[in-house]
Amino acid sequence: xxxxxxxxxxxxxxxxxxxxxxxxxxxxxxKMGISPGNLHYHFRQTDEIIKTLYEQLAAGFDDLVSxxxxxxxxxxxxxxxxxxxxxxxxxxxxxIFLHFVEISLRVPAIRKDYYALTQRREKEFFIIFGQLKAAxxxxxxxxxxxxxxxxxxxxxxxxxxLSNNELTGKLRGSQAIKHYSKIFSAMFYxxxxxxxxxxxxx
Amino acid sequence: xxxxxxxxxxxxxxxxxxxxxxxxxxxxxxKMGISPGNLHYHFRQTDEIIKTLYEQLAAGFDDLVSxxxxxxxxxxxxxxxxxxxxxxxxxxxxxIFLHFVEISLRVPAIRKDYYALTQRREKEFFIIFGQLKAAxxxxxxxxxxxxxxxxxxxxxxxxxxLSNNELTGKLRGSQAIKHYSKIFSAMFYxxxxxxxxxxxxx
DNA sequence: CTATTTTTAGATCAATTGTTCTAAATTTGA
DNA sequence: TCAAATTTAGAACAATTGATCTAAAAATAG
Numbered sequence: 001x002x003x004x005x006x007x008x009x010x011x012x013x014x015x016x017x018x019x020x021x022x023x024x025x026x027x028x029x030x031k032m033g034i035s036p037g038n039l040h041y042h043f044r045q046t047d048e049i050i051k052t053l054y055e056q057l058a059a060g061f062d063d064l065v066s067x068x069x070x071x072x073x074x075x076x077x078x079x080x081x082x083x084x085x086x087x088x089x090x091x092x093x094x095x096i097f098l099h100f101v102e103i104s105l106r107v108p109a110i111r112k113d114y115y116a117l118t119q120r121r122e123k124e125f126f127i128i129f130g131q132l133k134a135a136x137x138x139x140x141x142x143x144x145x146x147x148x149x150x151x152x153x154x155x156x157x158x159x160x161x162l163s164n165n166e167l168t169g170k171l172r173g174s175q176a177i178k179h180y181s182k183i184f185s186a187m188f189y190x191x192x193x194x195x196x197x198x199x200x201x202x
Numbered sequence: 203x204x205x206x207x208x209x210x211x212x213x214x215x216x217x218x219x220x221x222x223x224x225x226x227x228x229x230x231x232x233k234m235g236i237s238p239g240n241l242h243y244h245f246r247q248t249d250e251i252i253k254t255l256y257e258q259l260a261a262g263f264d265d266l267v268s269x270x271x272x273x274x275x276x277x278x279x280x281x282x283x284x285x286x287x288x289x290x291x292x293x294x295x296x297x298i299f300l301h302f303v304e305i306s307l308r309v310p311a312i313r314k315d316y317y318a319l320t321q322r323r324e325k326e327f328f329i330i331f332g333q334l335k336a337a338x339x340x341x342x343x344x345x346x347x348x349x350x351x352x353x354x355x356x357x358x359x360x361x362x363x364l365s366n367n368e369l370t371g372k373l374r375g376s377q378a379i380k381h382y383s384k385i386f387s388a389m390f391y392x393x394x395x396x397x398x399x400x401x402x403x404x
Numbered sequence: 405c406t407a408t409t410t411t412t413a414g415a416t417c418a419a420t421t422g423t424t425c426t427a428a429a430t431t432t433g434a
Numbered sequence: 435t436c437a438a439a440t441t442t443a444g445a446a447c448a449a450t451t452g453a454t455c456t457a458a459a460a461a462t463a464g
Contacts, residue, residue, distance in 0.1 A: 003441080019307050021223055024421065035443040040423065042441090098303045101365050105221050111369070118370055142392065143403070149388030152366065157355065159369075160362040163303050164354065167313070167361075168320055186351030190344065190392030201345070205411080226451065237413040242453065244411090 004042045006032060008056075011049045015095035020050065020102060047107050054103070054110050057093040058117065064089065065124065074131050076196065083184050087177045090162060097162040118155060125151050137196045150191065157187065206244045208234060210258075213251045217297035222252065222304060249309050256305070256312050259295040260319065266291065267326065276333050278398065285386050289379045292364060299364040320357060327353050339398045352393065359389065 010032050014023045025046045029039040043049050068074070068082050090097055104111035129147055132138040161180045165171055171179055189197060212234050216225045227248045231241040245251050270276070270284050292299055306313035331349055334340040363382045367373055373381055391399060 019304070021304060022307070025423090026421080036422090037424085037426095037444065038442050044423080046422065101300045101368050102221070102223060102304060104369060105224070114369060145384075146388050146391050149385045152385050153355070153359065153389060155370075156359055156362055156366045160358055160365065163362065164358045166303050167306060167316060168357075182347075183351045183354050186348050187355060189348050227453090228451080238452090239414065239454085239456095240412050246453080248452065 003034065003038070007039060007042055007049065008052060012053055012093070012095070015050075015053075016093075020095055020099040025049075050103060051107050051109060053093060054096055054107070054113070057089065057096055058113065060089045060093075061086070061117075065121075068128075069124075072131075073135055074128055075135070076132075076137055076192075076200065079128075079132075079188075080181075080185065084177065084181050086158065087161070087181055087184075090158070091173065091177060094162045097159055098166055100159060121155075122151055125154065136193055138191055139193050142191070153187070157184065205236065205240070209241060209244055210251065210254060214255055214295070214297070217252075217255075218295075222297055222301040222308075227251075252305060253309050253311060255295060256298055256309070256315070259291065259298055260315065262291045262295075263288070263319075267323075270330075271326075274333075275337055276330055277337070278334075278339055278394075278402065281330075281334075281390075282383075282387065286379065286383050288360065289363070289383055289386075292360070293375065293379060296364045299361055300368055302361060323357075324353055327356065338395055340393055341395050344393070355389070359386065 007028060011023070011028050014028060014031060018027075025039050025043075026036050028049075029036045032039075043052075064082060064085055068078065071078050096103060104114065126147070129138060129150075133140050161183070162176075165176050165180065169176070169179070185200070189200065192200065209230060213225070213230050216230060216233060220229075227241050227245075228238050230251075231238045234241075245254075266284060266287055270280065273280050298305060306316065328349070331340060331352075335342050363385070364378075367378050367382070371378070371381070387402070391402065394402065
């Protein structure tokens with residue numbers, strides 16, 4: 001009965017299935033069976049809907065990272081689990097990733113927020129890399145620059161696996177998550193020590 | 203003096219700098235100082251402009267790949283060279299990559315064409331991987347599934363490094379190409395044999 | 405030179421957009 | 435209960451869009 005929540009739910013559904021540029025506030029209102037005037041009573045500007053959905057996504061990620069930071073020591077299994085949860089969350093809000101550049105142009109607040117977030121995440125990744133090296137899971141014989149590049153790779157892969165899926169396979173739901181979580185695992189494989197590689201092959 | 207060519211040139215410039223959704227046929231005509239009617243005489247539908255620019259990009263890539271296939275044997279240097287040329291070409295037509303999902307929704311012909319292209323490229327990559335393994339440059343002790351995942355990684359990185367740059371660094375021109383070609387090199391580093399790694403470190 | 409074709413400018417059209425406005429309906433709270 | 439606040443519907447507005455149409459101008463060809 002909460003109209004505001006309903007607007008967000010319906011908008012998410014429509015944006016995910018039809019894209020952020022083809023869906024207007026009138027479409028959302030029509031799908032809900034409410035008037036455009038009513039929708040704009042709750043969200044003066046349509047972009048506020050997008051911004052709110054982005055904030056939900058960002059909050060979800062923060063929760064995942066907080067959880068991860070509580071676990072000590074980090075193992076390959078916890079990393080794998082974190083990976084799958086991240087993919088699931090991203091899939092739920094997939095329209096944001098499918099139209100990331102568009103949205104960041106349209107809602108500058110999102111661009112700013114995302115930039116700050118990547119800065120934070122970068123540091124967190126290096127801490128985790130350090131833990132995994134100390135645990136004998138990650139190799140210690142690669143130059144530092146290789147690990148720096150890996151962080152960028154992780155960001156690009158994390159932000160755009162959904163776009164790749166949209167352009168090629170178009171796998172849905174759990175199928176997509178399964179497929180791309182394998183690719184994420186494979187991505188780390190060459191960085192593992194031989195013993196960790198052997199354990200992963202089981 | 204060739205109006206058609208001029209439209210394509212101006213459209214590319216505007217799409218690259220302002221995005222594909224904010225620029226309309228009227229903007230392009232205004233920037234050129236011609237009438238909207240004239241523009242639509244040359245391109246009945248605005249999407250034909252986008253499609254033509256995509257075809258120019260695809261043709262450019264085909265040329266690069268053809269060149270690469272003539273070189274035998276493939277070394278790390280030729281691969282590095284191919285990588286830089288690919289990045290340069292992508293940068294020239296960057297609006298396509300920055301709005302890839304949008305465009306593929308808007309111009310279905312592009313989606314189809316891209317899908318066929320990835321299928322072809324996938325095979326070509328496996329051939330090159332084989333050559334590099336035979337030459338003692340790539341490792342031969344990784345499971346086959348790791349190489350399959352690497353191909354997907356290459357596609358995602360190749361298609362979306364520009365989006366990552368847009369969202370974070372916003373490096374321009376040769377600076378962006380330099381930065382991301384390093385990341386591409388680093389991406390292959392863990393897949394190299396120790397001797398190839400040593401040679402690369404120089 | 406002149407007739408024909410190509411190119412161009414500019415008006416125009418119908419559709420859609422985000423947003424605002426007004427007034428009615430509904431809910432809330434004392 | 436009943437006044438005030440909240441929520442809603444639906445009309446309305448100005449701006450913009452892709453595309454079409456008409457007629458003039460320019461280029462081309464015989």
